[in-house]
Amino acid sequence: IDLYLVGVGTVGNELLSILGESNQDQICLKGVATSKKMLLSESCFDPNKIGNKLKESGDKFDLDEFLDNTGEQKGNKVFVDCTASTAVSQKYTAILDRGFSIVTANKIANTLDYGFYQSLRENASKNGVSFFYEANVGAGLPVISTMQNLLSTGDKIISIEGVFSGTLSYLFNTLTAKMNFSELVNNAKSNGFTEPDPRQDLNGLDVARKLLILARETGAELELEDIIVESLLPTGSESIDSVDGFLKHLGQFDGEMRVKVKEAEAQNKRFRFIGKYEDENASVSLQKIGREHPFYELQGSDNIIAFRTRRYPNQPLVIKGAGAGAAVTAAGVLGDIQQCLVSN
Numbered sequence: 001i002d003l004y005l006v007g008v009g010t011v012g013n014e015l016l017s018i019l020g021e022s023n024q025d026q027i028c029l030k031g032v033a034t035s036k037k038m039l040l041s042e043s044c045f046d047p048n049k050i051g052n053k054l055k056e057s058g059d060k061f062d063l064d065e066f067l068d069n070t071g072e073q074k075g076n077k078v079f080v081d082c083t084a085s086t087a088v089s090q091k092y093t094a095i096l097d098r099g100f101s102i103v104t105a106n107k108i109a110n111t112l113d114y115g116f117y118q119s120l121r122e123n124a125s126k127n128g129v130s131f132f133y134e135a136n137v138g139a140g141l142p143v144i145s146t147m148q149n150l151l152s153t154g155d156k157i158i159s160i161e162g163v164f165s166g167t168l169s170y171l172f173n174t175l176t177a178k179m180n181f182s183e184l185v186n187n188a189k190s191n192g193f194t195e196p197d198p199r200q201d202l203n204g205l206d207v208a209r210k211l212l213i214l215a216r217e218t219g220a221e222l223e224l225e226d227i228i229v230e231s232l233l234p235t236g237s238e239s240i241d242s243v244d245g246f247l248k249h250l251g252q253f254d255g256e257m258r259v260k261v262k263e264a265e266a267q268n269k270r271f272r273f274i275g276k277y278e279d280e281n282a283s284v285s286l287q288k289i290g291r292e293h294p295f296y297e298l299q300g301s302d303n304i305i306a307f308r309t310r311r312y313p314n315q316p317l318v319i320k321g322a323g324a325g326a327a328v329t330a331a332g333v334l335g336d337i338q339q340c341l342v343s344n
C-alpha cells in the first residue's frame with residue numbers, strides 16, 4: 001500500500017508511531033501533510049522521522065497539489081484523513097475518483113448531506129476502491145465493522161443505543177450531588193478531557209454525528225437536522241465570547257443540576273448522555289437510568305453501544321471500552337488500512 005496521511009495531530013502522530021514500531025512491510029508511507037506543510041516522496045518515508053522532517057522542511061500545504069503529486073502508479077493508494085476538516089472531507093469523492101481508497105477518523109464526510117454520503121459509496125464502488133471509517137464511532141472499538149457484519153449476514157437492527165462521547169461519559173460517571181457541575185467541567189477541561197472549548201462537547205452535536213453515522217449504516221436516509229438533540233448548554237451560552245465567561249455562566253445552573261442529581265441518587269438512578277435510534281427516530285439526550293440498564297455501571301470515560309437486533313432481541317449485543325485517545329484511535333485507523341490490503 002502507498003499511504004498518504006493528512007493530519008499529524010494526536011491521532012496522526014500516534015499512527016506514525018505505530019507504523020514506525022511495528023513491522024508493516026506492506027505499507028509504504030509516501031506523503032504526509034498538516035494544515036500548513038506537506039512532504040511527498042517517490043520512495044518510502046521512515047514514519048519515525050517524518051514528523052520532524054515535516055516541521056523542518058516541507059512545502060506549503062495545498063490539497064490539490066498534494067494529490068497531483070502522488071504519481072500515476074496504479075495499485076493500492078490509500079488516503080488517510082486524521083483531520084477534523086470539512087474542506088478535506090468535501091474532496092473525498094474526487095479522491096476516490098483518482099483511485100485512492102480512503103481511511104478516515106474524521107466524522108464530517110459521513111455526516112454531510114445524504115446525497116454526498118451516497119456518492120462516497122457509489123464512487124468507491126465504481127472505482128474498485130475502499131472507504132473505511134471505523135474510528136468515526138467509539139475510536140478503536142469495533143462498532144462499524146460489527147454493524148456491517150450483522151447487516152451483511154442478514155440480521156436486522158431494531159435499535160441502537162449508546163454513550164458515544166468519552167467526555168460526557170466521564171462527566172456523568174463522575175458527577176455526584178456533592179459536586180458543582182461547572183467545576184467538574186472546568187477540571188475536566190484542565191486535564192485535557194474536553195475540547196479546548198467544552199461547549200463543543202456539551203452541545204451534543206458530536207454525539208448526534210456519531211448516531212447519524214450508525215443510523216445511516218442501517219440504511220436510514222437521515223440528515224443531521226433530523227436528530228433531536230438535547231443540548232447541555234444553558235440558554236445564552238453560545239453567544240459568550242470566552243470559555244471562562246461560559247464556565248461562569250454555567251455555574252449559575254449548578255444548583256439546578258445538584259437538585260436533579262440528588263433526586264436521581266435518592267431513586268438509585270444515574271444520569272447518562274445517551275444517543276438512541278429506533279423506528280426511524282434518532283435522539284440525543286440526558287437520561288436518568290436505573291440499575292437494570294446496561295449503561296448504569298459505566299465507568300471513567302468509556303463508551304458503550306448496545307444493539308438490539310433480530311438475533312439479539314432481548315439481551316442486546318454490547319460493545320464497551322475506551323472510546324477516545326490516541327492509541328486506540330490510531331489502532332482503529334491502522335486496522336482499516338490493513339483492511340485495504342485485503343479488500344482491493
Ligand SMILES: NC(=O)c1ccc[n+]([C@@H]2O[C@H](COP(=O)([O-])OP(=O)(O)OC[C@H]3O[C@@H](n4cnc5c(N)ncnc54)[C@H](OP(=O)(O)O)[C@@H]3O)[C@@H](O)[C@H]2O)c1
Pocket residue numbers: 006007008009010011012033034035036037061081082083084085087088105106107135136138139323324325326329
Ligand atoms: N483524539 C481522539 O481521541 C479521537 C478519537 C476518535 C476520532 N478522532 C477524530 O480524529 C481526527 C483527528 O483528531 P486529533 O485529535 O488527532 O486532532 P488534532 O490533534 O487537532 O490534529 C488535527 C490535524 O489535522 C491537521 N489539519 C487540520 N485542518 C486541516 C486541513 N484543512 N488540511 C490539512 N490538515 C489539516 C492539523 O494540522 P495543524 O497541525 O497544521 O493544525 C493537525 O495536524 C478528528 O476528526 C477527530 O474527531 C479523534
